[in-house]
Amino acid sequence: MGEKTRYNNDRKIPKISLRDFDSRVDEITAEIVNAAENVGFFSITDHGISIEEIEDMFDNSQRFFALPSDVKATVPWSPNNVGWEFKSQVRPSTGAADQKESYQLQYGDNMKGIWISDEYLPGFKERSLQFMHRMQEVSDRLMLCIARGLGFPDDYFVKAHDITRPDSQNVCRLLHYFETPKTADGAVWHRAGAHADWSFLTVLFQREGQSGLEICPGREAVTEFGLGDEWTKVDLKAGEAICNIGDCLMSWSDDRFKSTFHRVKAPSEEGDFFGERYSIAYFNQPLKDVIIQGPKKKYPARTGDENNKVAMQRHFAALKAKLEEQKTEKALGAAPTVEATA
Ligand SMILES: O=C(O)CCC(=O)C(=O)O
């Protein structure tokens, strides 16, 4: 049993249309800057990717996850941020494995041997790359606005995420959460524990009705990972994409643009979605040799590679602390915390 989540659904998640992008670019930039400064999450419409294209990629993803485990295991997860993992991602916010499986795809050298073979899933690679390029086109438009908003040259962030480079780091992550039995005890646990993304900017699709994503704007969270804070449900219409600022952009903007805690709550209450859930997250992750520093130079300059390493160290230190806290609680026979009820 756990405490019930407190919700604040009065918070508005900005919805930004990218319609007539070239002629409205300054207007769109102002909207994105406002959303990035105040919420850290926004949804976009009229981004040019059709519902048919999105459904086609979900179909592709569903076919992958439907393969037998020993076949999926031919493309195992690796620390290059590619490959398939099953219930193995443990978050520092929960100290428990996310109840999901995921398959991470990239464009360059990191994918050698990690594309599922045509023998098992004909055409998977081509279909995926086609969709990934479409997500990159959308990301590039958003990155142009972000650069303009921060006073950098328009192509500054686009170049820093160049997917034609063999060492490109951008990731498309296919996610599959399992069907959940109705326990109806109101306990709160998570399909994906609370976290902020390390990356620069994430663009995410979910299927209409497959809710569960919740956010806790970083600014308002005084507790670590938004523990005990108020959360806001994100509900998307078909075709809408959700975008969020990652920690990398937060530091690259001298903390002006906020990265935001988010999670996928496991269904436990009336109105929650208990079925299988699929989502597609696209992480824009800078090249290892780009220099990351905001216009006001609030933080020392770091390369993309150093930035990853620091983020990883912070992650593992937080995870270690969480696991030790859980061990102590167990030894003392203390009641589980709000988050540790999985
Ligand atoms: O599945 C979702 O809606 C969120 C996934 C997510 O936050 C992540 O993979 O970083």
Ligand SMILES: [Fe+2]
């Ligand atoms: Fe995330």
